[in-house]
Amino acid sequence: MAKERNKTGRESQTQKxxxxxxxxxxxGRKLNQWRxxxxxxxxxEYGQIIEHGGVPQLRLLARAWTVPKSTLQRRAKGNGHFHxxxxxx
Numbered sequence: 001m002a003k004e005r006n007k008t009g010r011e012s013q014t015q016k017x018x019x020x021x022x023x024x025x026x027x028g029r030k031l032n033q034w035r036x037x038x039x040x041x042x043x044x045e046y047g048q049i050i051e052h053g054g055v056p057q058l059r060l061l062a063r064a065w066t067v068p069k070s071t072l073q074r075r076a077k078g079n080g081h082f083h084x085x086x087x088x089x
Contacts, residue, residue, distance in 0.1 A: 033066070034065075034066055034067040034068060034071075038065045038066060038067055039065070039067050039071065039072065039075065041065055042061050042062065042064075042065035042067050042072050043072070043075055043076055045061060045065075046058075046061060046072070046076045047076075056076075058072055058073050058076070
């Protein structure tokens, strides 16, 4: 099988990544792999940390529950899909 090369005769970045990735082309990360139940659990934990007087670290919570930090931040504030705040008023 002949290798495809770009105008300069070199392999493209995608081809290099595919070669390094076991022949699979594409980007390395899979996006939108989180689930609503994990988001709810992360928001509940966020609320519990606030109730106990702690300072929640959204990045660590998002990684622990494998949810997007920006979505967790928005929903914890009460501006997202869920129509309740993690912090009781």
